[in-house]
Amino acid sequence: MATTALPSVTRVADPMTPVGERLAQTASELFYARGIRAVGVELIAADAGTTKKTLYDRFGSKDALVALYLRRRAERWQTRALQHLAEHPEPGAARVLAVFDALAGWLDEQWRGCAFVNAYAEIAGTDHVALPVVRAEKAWMRQLFTALAEEAGLDDPQDLGGQLHLLYEGAIVALTAGDVHDSVGIARDAAARLVAASPRLTR
Amino acid sequence: MATTALPSVTRVADPMTPVGERLAQTASELFYARGIRAVGVELIAADAGTTKKTLYDRFGSKDALVALYLRRRAERWQTRALQHLAEHPEPGAARVLAVFDALAGWLDEQWRGCAFVNAYAEIAGTDHVALPVVRAEKAWMRQLFTALAEEAGLDDPQDLGGQLHLLYEGAIVALTAGDVHDSVGIARDAAARLVAASPRLTR
DNA sequence: AGATAACCATACCGGTGGGTATACTCGGGG
DNA sequence: CCCCGAGTATACCCACCGGTATGGTTATCT
Incomplete structure (x- = not known):
């Protein structure tokens, strides 16, 4: 535990x-x-x-510049997400949903979707130095959702965190590749449902 | 309706x-x-x-070959998904989950993730002839989930279908770019929860 | 004063990109 | 018989790729 x-x-x-x-x-x-x-x-x-x-x-090298590009993007997004979370300090479902609100704002400016997924599409299967940066960013987001689920006192925060993470990733992909304009709102609704349906920890 | x-x-x-x-x-x-x-x-x-x-x-041209590549991949996956569904004819949650089972089998062979998302990463922002093929594939999957939700007699099949679709997309991304080995299983669990928490249509 | 780091300008390298041109072989159908 | 579509083989086009080389100008620090 x-x-x-x-x-x-x-x-x-x-x-x-x-x-x-x-x-x-x-x-x-x-x-x-x-x-x-x-x-x-x-x-x-x-x-x-x-x-x-x-x-x-x-x-x-160009590869080093690519890795730096991704490291910096991760830093920018993570800073923004945590800033947004700092404005919603009360633990619970609201904090989980706040991540999706931060994402909505972010994606208003970032019309090309997830830089890490896009980069992965071009460098997967190679030994590119940026590959670990992509992996790390995804792991970071998963850990964020898991931590928020635990904070909220929900059962199985690992499971729920993983599920919320999938909604987050799916929302970005659907918005860009799928042209689903409200994908973040849909993901937010689904997240709310998942959290509401999740059993509270008996303490 | x-x-x-x-x-x-x-x-x-x-x-x-x-x-x-x-x-x-x-x-x-x-x-x-x-x-x-x-x-x-x-x-x-x-x-x-x-x-x-x-x-x-x-x-x-090379572009035409790219478009053909994506059209054929869509055909193969859609055929496989519908075949799998044909083996689970009873309407309800099981049919929704069957899509994730089909996905799990498919991704055992397709280690590079979603060809459409990958292609989109390389051609977005251009007028590439394959762009509509990507869009169409995402719309197809969303419609599939919506139809299955409606079949199951659930309220707001559009909403639920959109949510299930995000889980589907997120699972593929998390598996490849994120290295989350059990992402499809996680998505399946989340889908089961969403369906279970969805109110039935009063008929 | 000398060294060093940051920067500019330009030319060059081999390799590869998508796409075209020419000329040939082969099998079948009018 | 002759044409035509499918296919082979090879050479060519220009543009661009990542990366290197050479050589020069500043400003700062010791």
Whole structure:
């Protein structure tokens, strides 16, 4: 019956030179909007107003830049989710649903869906350095839901957390690939039902 | 209160020359295993034991071959799902859960996850001819779950069908990108809970 | 003053991308 | 008999890929 703690933000925060920072941001936008293989290092450098030379001086390889892109995205989303949770401090179902509210806001700006799923589609089956970053982000979300279920004093928080996680992932996929405009709302409703139907822990 | 019919298989079945057939199958395997952009037409032709010339004589472009690949995959999975459902004819929760059983079997062989989600990650934001194929597959699955919910005599089959669909999508993503080995079982449990908690239609 | 790090500009490398062109063989149907 | 569709073989096109090389200009720190 080990307590599952709320996960903390996966920090990146390598100190970055100004041009390096611009490169990282430009790469992030391009990778997310068009995909990894579709974006060449030449384009990244040009859009960032610099040259390939500087890009390779800073990051060493395109793959490293891809990994950084994903690590930073994880940090941004996790920060946002935890911030949103901090505004709903009372344990219980409301806190679980707050994650879906945070997701809805996030996806208003992120029309290309889950960067990690998209990246996985392009790098699965290889030994790409970004692969563990994808895995870690999914594990983080699952742990978040499990911790919230435990917080709420529900039975089998592992099971319920896993189920909530699936709704979260499904909502993102359905919204983008499936064009289901209200997928996050649907996931939220399902989550509410699951939590309501979950037996409370006899303490 | 229109009745949502069980969707029928989306057929493809263009008559295909022998070498064309071999090309289509080879392309299918390569695209699924390595991704669309990662596979060149030269490799497809060589693996199929023929030449680029024949490939372009049959299909006209790589994009058309990609669209065919997805259309055929949809046909295969839909056939399999409906076959599995035919073995569970009694309406009710068991028929909903049977879809997840079919998925579990399917994913035992399909280790690279959802071909449509993967393809979407590579072609979203373009006007690729395969984009409607992806959308159609997701709509098909959603309709399937809605029809099964209606069959079972449950209230709000649209809502419940949408929720079940999210579990289905989430299970595939979590299994592959998230490395959650039992994701389909978790989704099945959640689906059972949702159906059990759903009010029956007063008839 | 010298060293070092950050940055810019440009040219280059081999490899590969999708797609086309040419020229040939073979089997069947009018 | 001749044409045509299917297929083979090979060479070619240009554009772009990730990555490297060379050489130069600043600003900062010791």
